[in-house]
Structures are given as C-alpha cells and as structure tokens.
Amino acid sequence: MKIKLMENIKEFEGTISLxxxxxxxxxxxxxxxxxxxVDGHLKDMDYIVDKDSDVRFITNTDKEAIEILNHxxxxxxxxxxxxxxxxxxxxxxxxxxxxxxxxxxxxxKMLTEDDFKAIEDKMNEISRRAEHPLRKEMxxxxxxxxFNGDRLKTEIIxxxxxxxxxxAYTQGNYIDLCRGPHIxxxxxxxxxxxxxxxGAYWRGDSKRxxxxxxxxxxxxxxKDLKDYLVLLEERKARDHRKLGKQMGIFMxxxxxxxxxxxxxxxxxxxxxxxxxxxxxxxxxLGYQHVLTPSLGxxxxxxxxxxxxHYKDDMFPKMDVDDESYVLRPMNCPHHMVMYKSQLHSYxxxxxxxxxxxxxxxxxxxxxxxxxxxxxxxxxxxxHIFAMESQIGDVFKEVVELILDVYNDFGLKDYRMRLSLxxxxxxxxxxxxxxxxxxxxxxxxxVLNDLNIDYYEALGEAAFYxxxxxxxxxxAIGHDVTLSTIQLDYxxxxxxxxxxxxxxxxxxxxxxxxxxxxxxLDRFVAFLLEETKGVLPLxxxxxxxxxxxxxxxxxxxxxxxxxxxxxxxNLRPQVDYRDEKLGYKIREAQTQKIPYQLVIGxxxxxxxxxxxxxxxxxxxxxxxxxxxVELLKKQVEERK
RNA sequence: GCCGAAAUAGCGCAAUAGGUAGAGCAACUGACUUGUAAUCAGUAGGUUGUGGGUUCGAUUCCUACUUUCGGCACCA
Numbered sequence: 001m002k003i004k005l006m007e008n009i010k011e012f013e014g015t016i017s018l019x020x021x022x023x024x025x026x027x028x029x030x031x032x033x034x035x036x037x038v039d040g041h042l043k044d045m046d047y048i049v050d051k052d053s054d055v056r057f058i059t060n061t062d063k064e065a066i067e068i069l070n071h072x073x074x075x076x077x078x079x080x081x082x083x084x085x086x087x088x089x090x091x092x093x094x095x096x097x098x099x100x101x102x103x104x105x106x107x108x109k110m111l112t113e114d115d116f117k118a119i120e121d122k123m124n125e126i127s128r129r130a131e132h133p134l135r136k137e138m139x140x141x142x143x144x145x146x147f148n149g150d151r152l153k154t155e156i157i158x159x160x161x162x163x164x165x166x167x168a169y170t171q172g173n174y175i176d177l178c179r180g181p182h183i184x185x186x187x188x189x190x191x192x193x194x195x196x197x198x199g200a201y202w203r204g205d206s207k208r209x210x211x212x213x214x215x216x217x218x219x220x221x222x223k224d225l226k227d228y229l230v231l232l233e234e235r236k237a238r239d240h241r242k243l244g245k246q247m248g249i250f251m252x253x254x255x256x257x258x259x260x261x262x263x264x265x266x267x268x269x270x271x272x273x274x275x276x277x278x279x280x281x282x283x284x285l286g287y288q289h290v291l292t293p294s295l296g297x298x299x300x301x302x303x304x305x306x307x308x309h310y311k312d313d314m315f316p317k318m319d320v321d322d323e324s325y326v327l328r329p330m331n332c333p334h335h336m337v338m339y340k341s342q343l344h345s346y347x348x349x350x351x352x353x354x355x356x357x358x359x360x361x362x363x364x365x366x367x368x369x370x371x372x373x374x375x376x377x378x379x380x381x382x383h384i385f386a387m388e389s390q391i392g393d394v395f396k397e398v399v400e401l402i403l404d405v406y407n408d409f410g411l412k413d414y415r416m417r418l419s420l421x422x423x424x425x426x427x428x429x430x431x432x433x434x435x436x437x438x439x440x441x442x443x444x445x446v447l448n449d450l451n452i453d454y455y456e457a458l459g460e461a462a463f464y465x466x467x468x469x470x471x472x473x474x475a476i477g478h479d480v481t482l483s484t485i486q487l488d489y490x491x492x493x494x495x496x497x498x499x500x501x502x503x504x505x506x507x508x509x510x511x512x513x514x515x516x517x518x519x520l521d522r523f524v525a526f527l528l529e530e531t532k533g534v535l536p537l538x539x540x541x542x543x544x545x546x547x548x549x550x551x552x553x554x555x556x557x558x559x560x561x562x563x564x565x566x567x568x569n570l571r572p573q574v575d576y577r578d579e580k581l582g583y584k585i586r587e588a589q590t591q592k593i594p595y596q597l598v599i600g601x602x603x604x605x606x607x608x609x610x611x612x613x614x615x616x617x618x619x620x621x622x623x624x625x626x627x628v629e630l631l632k633k634q635v636e637e638r639k
Numbered sequence: 640g641c642c643g644a645a646a647u648a649g650c651g652c653a654a655u656a657g658g659u660a661g662a663g664c665a666a667c668u669g670a671c672u673u674g675u676a677a678u679c680a681g682u683a684g685g686u687u688g689u690g691g692g693u694u695c696g697a698u699u700c701c702u703a704c705u706u707u708c709g710g711c712a713c714c715a
Contacts, residue, residue: 200712212642215709252707304715310714366640549675580673582676
C-alpha cells in the first residue's frame with residue numbers, strides 16, 4: 001500500500017493507522033499530531049488507512065487543528081458538566097469561528113457564571129486523565145438505542161437518513177453523537193477558558209424549548225489564550241456604546257424611551273457631515289432628494305405589503321378621525337406614491353429619488369444595541385425607477401458608489417452577501433418562481449461581470465426581491481448590514497406604477513432600493529468602532545485644540561488663531577482654563593483631538609503655530625497660514 | 640420576545656455577615672502662572688434604578704416592574 005506524504009511516498013504492508021504512520025516518521029511527529037487529512041477528508045489519528053492514499057498530518061500549527069481542538073474542548077466541557085451534575089441532556093456543541101459552545105439542559109438546575117470555576121476545574125482534571133476519544137460507527141437504529149432516553153440526541157438521529165452511518169465518540173464514561181474528528185487525547189486540552197453563558201433555543205427555533213449555552217475558547221499555547229483575552233478587552237474598549245458616551249456623540253434615557261437615541265452636539269456634527277457627504281455624492285450621480293413624512297396611512301402599508309409582513313414589527317397604528325396612521329418603518333411606499341403622482345417617460349430613466357429619512361421600527365427589546373440597532377433611525381435611502389433593460393447598469397453604478405464610499409472611509413473589512421429567497425419557504429415572499437429566478441440571476445450576473453467577491457445566502461432576501469448586502473463585523477462581534485441593494489418587481493406591481501416606453505405604450509418599471517451608509521446611526525456606530533474613536537479630521541467634532549502656555553501672555557494670540565481657523569470652516573477649541581500645560585495636553589490627547597496647538601512666546605513672536613498630530617510625538621512649527629492649508633487639504637481629501 | 644446576569648455621585652468604581660454609603664477623576668472655590676500626558680488645598684455632590692414586602696431598622700434579604708449587558712430568536 002502506497003501512502004503519499006507531502007512529497008514522499010511510503011510503502012506499508014497491510015492496513016495501518018494514521019497514528020502508526022506518524023510514528024514511522026518520528027515519535028515527536030506522532031505526539032504533535034491532532035488529526036490527519038486523508039484524501040482531503042479529516043480523520044482521527046485512529047483512522048485505519050487501507051488503500052493507497054494521500055495523507056497530510058494536522059499538527060497544532062495547522063489552521064484545521066484549532067477547530068478540532070475547540071470541538072474537542074466542547075466535548076470535554078460536556079463531559080465535565082455531566083460528571084458534575086449528571087442529569088443533563090445535550091444539544092449541539094460545535095467549534096465556531098472563535099472557540100466553541102455547547103447547548104445543554106440540566107434537570108432542575110440553571111448554571112450561572114459562578115459555576116465556571118467548577119467546570120473548568122473538572123475539565124482540567126479530565127485533561128490530566130488523558131482520556132482517548134474513541135470513534136464508533138453504527139447504524140441509525142443502534143444509535144437510537146445508545147442514545148435512548150436522550151430526547152435531544154434522539155431527535156437529531158431521527159432526522160438523519162435511515163441508511164446514514166452514524167458516528168459517536170466515547171471518552172471515559174461520556175459518549176457523544178459526533179462526526180469528529182477529535183484530538184487523540186484530552187491531554188491536548190490545557191489552555192482554555194469558559195467565556196459566557198446564555199440561553200439558546202433548541203434547534204434555533206423560538207417556538208421550542210430554551211437550552212443553556214456555554215461559550216468558551218481553547219488554544220494549544222497559553223500565550224495564545226492570554227492574547228485572545230487581551231483582544232476581547234480591546235474590543236470592549238472600542239464598543240461604540242462606550243465611545244459614543246465618552247465622546248458625547250449620543251445618549252439614551254429611560255424617560256424618552258428605550259432604543260431611541262438622542263444625538264448630542266458632537267454627534268450631530270458627525271451626522272451632518274455624513275449626510276452632506278453622501279448627498280453630494282448622490283447629486284453628482286443625478287439623484288434627486290426629497291422629503292416625506294415619518295407617518296403614513298396604514299392603507300399605504302397594506303398596499304405595499306409591509307403591513308402583511310411586518311405588522312408586528314411596526315409601532316401600533318394610531319386611530320385619528322376615521323383613519324389609521326402608522327410610524328413608517330420604511331420609505332419605499334412614500335416614494336412609490338410620489339412617483340405615481342406624475343406621468344413618467346422612459347427618457348427620465350433611471351429616475352433616482354433619494355431621502356435621508358427617519359424610520360421607526362418596533363424592534364424586539366433584546367435586539368436593541370446602542371445606535372447599531374434602534375427603534376428610531378435615519379436611512380440613507382433611495383429608490384431607482386428603471387426599465388428592466390437598465391437593471392444591470394443601475395446595479396453596477398450603485399455597487400461602484402458603495403466601493404467609492406468605502407474607499408473614502410478606508411473600509412476594507414467587509415463581505416458582499418447575495419441574499420436569495422429560501423426555496424423551501426416560498427410563501428414568505430411575494431411574486432412567482434419565474435420572477436424570482438430571473439431577479440436572482442440578474443444580480444448574480446452583474447456581480448460576476450463586475451468581478452466582485454460575494455457569497456450567497458438563502459433565506460436572506462427581502463419579501464419583494466433578492467438583494468446584495470454588505471456585511472461588516474462590529475466590535476462586539478455582531479454581523480451587521482451596512483449597505484444594501486435590492487431588486488424589486490413587486491412594489492411597482494402593487495402600486496400599479498407605469499411609464500411610457502419607446503413605443504408610446506404604458507409599461508411597468510422595476511425599482512431598485514438601495515442604501516449606502518445604510519442607517520446613519522449604525523454607520524456612525526461602525527465608524528466609531530473602526531476608528532477606535534479617532535475620527536478622521538474631516539469628521540472630528542473638534543479638530544484643533546488650541547492651548548495657550550500662559551493665559552496672560554498668550555491668550556490674545558490664541559484667540560486670533562481660533563478666529564482664523566473658524567473663518568476657514570474648521571472646528572477649533574481654545575482651552576482657557578487656568579490649568580497646568582501638561583494637564584491640558586493630557587486632556588487633548590485623551591479626547592483624541594486630531595491636532596493640538598501649544599501657543600507660547602515662540603509662536604507669538606514668530607507668528608507661527610506648533611502642532612502635534614494625534615498619535616504622533618513630533619512637534620512641528622509652521623506659519624498660521626501653512627497650518628490652515630494643511631488642515632483644509634486634509635479635510636478636502638477626507639483624511 | 641425568550642434565558643441568564645447586572646443596576647451605588649456627572650464618569651469609572653469600592654463598601655455593608657441587615658445598623659440610612661466611601662475614595663479617585665470630573666464640577667465648583669482659592670492659591671500657583673507654568674513649553675508637550677494629571678500642581679496643591681478646600682467645597683459641594685447620593686431617597687444606593689422604581690414600587691411593594693420581610694424587619695425595630697433594607698443599599699444589603701424577598702418580590703414585581705424599568706433599563707442595561709451576554710446570548711438566542713428577529714432584522715423590510
């Protein structure tokens with residue numbers, strides 16, 4: 001039997017386990033091996049190779065290894081919980097992007113974080129026992145008898161096809177249904193930590209029972225674990241909720257209501273600049289801005305279909321006179337009606353109506369997260385009316401706008417998601433199969449033409465059409481949508497929109513919904529986290545802090561600099577407090593103000609300023625005029 | 640919405656085995672008049688999230704509610 005190992009081919013008599021193959025190379029390799037890749041499939045070290053194969057060993061430095069380690073750590077945790085509390089059923093316990101979790105339910109006992117110590121101690125104890133996870137393959141009926149009495153595992157097994165070969169792993173007295181592979185010994189698991197405990201619905205279904213879920217993470221090296229815990233702290237430090245409070249961007253108050261952000265003066269500056277920025281971009285591309293009310297007759301949303309789909313996610317309707325109104329959750333219906341108020345020609349197309357519009361959604365209380373997810377937010381929205389033949393061009397222009405904007409903000413870490421209909425749940429969506437297929441293919445086509453990296457996600461489409469979403473990861477690990485483009489044949493139909501085509505006949509337009517900054521609120525949240533609160537000069541609420549060395553001697557000159565900067569549309573502040581110089585400098589630094597000017601005798605005599613840029617140590621002396629030009633240039637370049 | 644945890648001064652925190660709360664920073668007052676990350680001293684600041692209960696007495700124990708946090712579910 002020939003085994004191909006990296007570049008070499010080794011011959012073996014009869015069958016042989018991966019473990020023995022590793023041993024035939026060196027004892028130290030065997031000790032480091034976590035698993036093996038046999039003809040592209042991950043296998044335990046126990047796996048018996050019985051034919052000519054390609055074998056690659058997975059050692060603790062390979063990226064697959066950390067996933068296997070975490071998966072095995074999940075099992076180890078489950079084993080520990082079982083030893084400690086006995087009467088427990090387990091759901092699923094996979095490795096995830098960062099670490100692992102396991103879902104379980106202990107009869108008559110709810111665990112809290114206070115129990116982590118006991119579990120970790122038990123895990124360490126089992127690690128020292130060096131238990132060997134042993135794979136056993138079986139038929140479905142064998143599996144059902146082994147897991148008889150375990151309602152959760154039984155359900156999983158029952159959902160598998162009848163002829164499926166099912167595997168389970170035994171370590172010590174613990175057995176778990178699992179595909180594997182697993183590490184050769186629990187002794188590999190040394191540097192781990194349980195991180196949090198939370199509720200999680202069984203099978204992700206909110207109608208079913210809630211289990212407990214413990215998250216944790218595991219590494220091969222202690223240093224990696226320490227680094228990870230530091231990383232978690234750093235992420236917490238750039239949580240927009242913390243930064244937004246520190247920087248005076250926004251606030252919440254119970255008396256106003258949960259999920260209802262109030263934008264403070266600093267926050268307003270950022271918002272206004274962002275609005276102006278995006279509207280300027282839009283105007284350059286021929287968008288026309290409009291303003292429509294935040295309230296609408298409920299009939300409007302019945303026409304659009306939002307009422308049927310999202311009634312429960314809207315604030316309840318208000319009855320006035322003989323009508324009912326709702327706070328709008330979306331702007332499309334208003335824009336549809338606006339379009340309809342006039343006769344349109346194909347010559348106007350694509351017709352782009354844009355609005356930065358206030359929307360209100362009755363988000364589930366548990367979903368509210370600072371200004372990332374609120375009940376009142378502002379959308380950088382637009383609806384583009386076009387002929388079917390223009391879809392490709394319009395779509396392309398919007399994608400390019402997104403890329404342009406992201407480039408301006410230096411955003412590189414995002415993923416394009418093509419959100420498609422769930423083919424198994426078509427009644428959630430309006431429109432027929434043929435239309436959906438066509439729309440989805442159109443989007444796919446454009447993405448391919450533009451050579452854009454994207455992934456497809458079933459079930460993420462809007463009820464009226466497929467979309468392209470740009471996903472980013474927030475500091476606290478939420479995947480959120482920043483930008484979106486949505487193709488819609490439904491609303492034009494429901495609102496009976498028409499245009500006059502080349503032949504002089506009435507035809508139905510298509511609508512493309514798009515949001516670039518998405519929700520302004522969420523965008524600011526993301527920016528704060530991206531920049532760690534160090535906003536680029538053009539967005540910084542205070543751009544320059546002027547610090548006189550001596551109030552008596554340098555105040556007048558400081559004032560003149562302040563006035564000069566003001567005149568040039570910059571946002572300076574002078575620190576007039578009677579404090580020590582070092583104190584004021586420290587404060588300017590902790591407030592992350594992009595430029596601090598220290599003004600003393602030298603500056604007054606030479607008519608100069610000495611600046612220090614945030615994050616740099618150098619002190620640079622230039623003339624007042626040079627400084628103004630430097631800043632204006634940076635603002636213009638949006639740096 | 641569901642499961643769990645938490646809520647103390649403007650901010651980030653401490654404390655009480657049940658005896659009406661402390662220091663730091665910030666604020667205010669005064670002294671100091673300063674060249675690149677915290678000058679010194681003093682003053683004021685709290686119905687310990689809200690309501691109810693147990694108790695001679697509750698910030699502490701119980702309970703309901705509100706809000707926040709961690710997840711899950713949701714996200715047009």
